[in-house]
Amino acid sequence: MANAKQVLDIRVSKGITVAQSNEHLRSRSARAEEYAMSKGNYDPTRERLNFEIVNRGKVRPVDKSRSIPERMADILSRRGIKDPNEGLVEPKYRTVVNIIFGGSRKRMHELAFGTQQVDFEKGADNTRIKRKSDIERWAKDVYTFVSDRYGEENIAAFVVHLDELNPHVHCTLLPIRDGKFAYKEIFAGKDKFEYSQRMKQLHTDFFAEVNTKWGMSRGRSVAETGARHRTTEEYRRMLSEECTTIEENIDRHQKVLSDLQSDIRLAERRVKGLSSMVENLQREKAEKEAQLAALENDMNTRKGDALAISAEKEKLEKELSAIGEKLADKQGKLQVADRQLSDLKENMDAVQERTEELKEEAYRYSRDVHSKVDSLLKDAMVENMVDEWRDLSARMKPSERQMFDGTLVRSVAERGSEVLHCATLLFLGMVDNATTFAETHGGGGGGSDLKWGRDEDEDNRAWALRCMRMANRMMRPAIGKKAKR
Template structure:
């Protein structure tokens, strides 16, 4: 079986919306369901295969009776913990950590479906497919890992989706420690370097405690893969696996962004509508207050119509009271809508930032691997050219071979390793070392008294070529000696 890698992606937010909860629980409205089907890789005929892991590491169908925000509220209420964002105009504390757990597509399909033939084309009918026990056992292992590392009491939801292209877990975690929210202490650390180290360690721990027994490798970061020497085939496999993982993460973020954009549009319309209502009520209140003031003033000066004016004043006060009550209600709802909109936009900014990081990671990874393959191919090309030159040179007569005397190709063919070593020292500015190296190996044709150094306007390519030519001259044998062909 090809090398199969684990997938682990962490997304942090300042809360979770009902719409996001509905997506995780697959408890969408008919309209939302149609929208999701049109935008994502969902298979409604595999929806029945989804499940969740509940308290006590028990497998059960997804419980849609309570949304994830309601589950979170129950957890906090039961433990006497206050949501630090409660009552704030704009949420400012990171209270939710969403972790995606999965693996390479081939391996996850094997765990979820075994040898059953699943048709992944859009619109296919997979109602006959049954969920295999391996995916449940793997999910329970992941649940135990999260429980041991962050506390089972902090898991608000642990949903396993088998109705998408790649089976995976959505774990909604509350970053709580010692009875308080402590995201920075648990996850972020003091700076981005500590955060990066913690994320790498999380990958390592997840592999060691869970996926090593499920036949998946840890996966590697750019910094780690960049230092390793691999064959061309290994590069190809590594690039394919890593890019697939990154693309799947980007795809999840894009879907999350799409859902957030829909939520934001609805929230903006609600804010706009409530703002209009508040404006109209404030105008109505001002007009009613003006009418009341005029009626009260007339009552003090016109005693003849006192009864009628008193009735008018009472009526106006009652109407004003009603308007004031409506205004207070709409203002409160507007504040809540503003907070929700701010939270949605904050979540969008976070996910956008993470998406850009993933895109940058994909670009760097691709560039890194391609540059190493490029270097490997150049090495092979050089070896092939040198081999062909040696073979052809052996068949040449003396006048023909003289055409190549003193050329770089002849020097590389005859003493390639030594010329390259000498050129490397010249490139690095180690002129004395390069001279000594050439002389101790029978060279000396270049002359050590020549002025040598890199020009200010000389780029790496030009400087490298000059070093190769000089090394070729320096490695030429002194007069009277001939190198072995």
């Protein structure tokens, strides 16, 4: 458990769709379930292990009878609070905070399954697996943490999934304070810096109040710890878990999109069929009305047999009444079908937008991973240069060492971090800061005939190289001084 880390991820939205609710509650159609199984991220034989927490920490099976939007509507109605997005063509207020709580895969498996061997292969049968009490106790602690911090009355759903690769909690929270929605006040703060501080504090508090007793560490960002302090295997595992989470989210949203597309096609066919029925009935009604009008005209002008006309008129009136009933029924069904189709298309747009956001997140993540690996390799390269230089320098003759005097190779090998820091300041245009840094760290050889300042057509790479060369000169000890170690 030494390397077990907690997981806390927050996603804010302007509401939650029925499709998203179906995913959280596992209220899927047979086709959606088949799709989920095909992607390998969902095990139907473990769905029975899922549970939710309600009413001061009571554990119960997931209630699929009421969607999360319906639960939210009940909460708002009961408390007399209006959804600010109600009636808007395009929602613009952040009314839902989705929080995922979890931890490192191995630790979460221990909490959920103990020492039982779960088969995570596609199509595996895990009906023999039983849910352990530790996962319920941990989830109750998380529920208490959220309740104490944001109010139990604001929790619309708190579902624990044990049927995916990594057990986790999905908490749907309404950011309400003093009877009104207040996302910015509760979560965001006045700017991105305050938001960042609040999120860091949330991680710290979550660790202190919940996960410290469950053997999980708070964990810190790469910026705080430095990725180079991880072992290769730890770093590889961290990247793999983060990548898997993003891929699972994309797969889940693409699955929902596929289901919605199928539902939309069915709804469109239903609307088309009902529209045809309504048109046929309206045409039939118009024809019957015309016939009835002609009969009434014959009666008024006493044309033809009055008894026969009266009997025909009575027959037409009955037929018209039956057509009217059918027409009203089909028109009502058409209105419902139109509304359902509109809702499905709105859900489709929302899920599609979120899917694109996730794809962009995956792209940014990919670039970030490459940047982190690049930094790791550069760190390793500099450290290796230092070690090799010390070894080679010790075996060199004085005349051989003199060959490297003033070179960037020797400077980086002997004082790599200081030269790089000075070069960074120069690259950013902070010449005064670079000079002060060099002088306070034993430098003094900054006098140079090098042209200084960035050329208009100079690319980043060329500019960075000149900054390194200048930093090398600036970090040379002044005459009569020795370099500080």
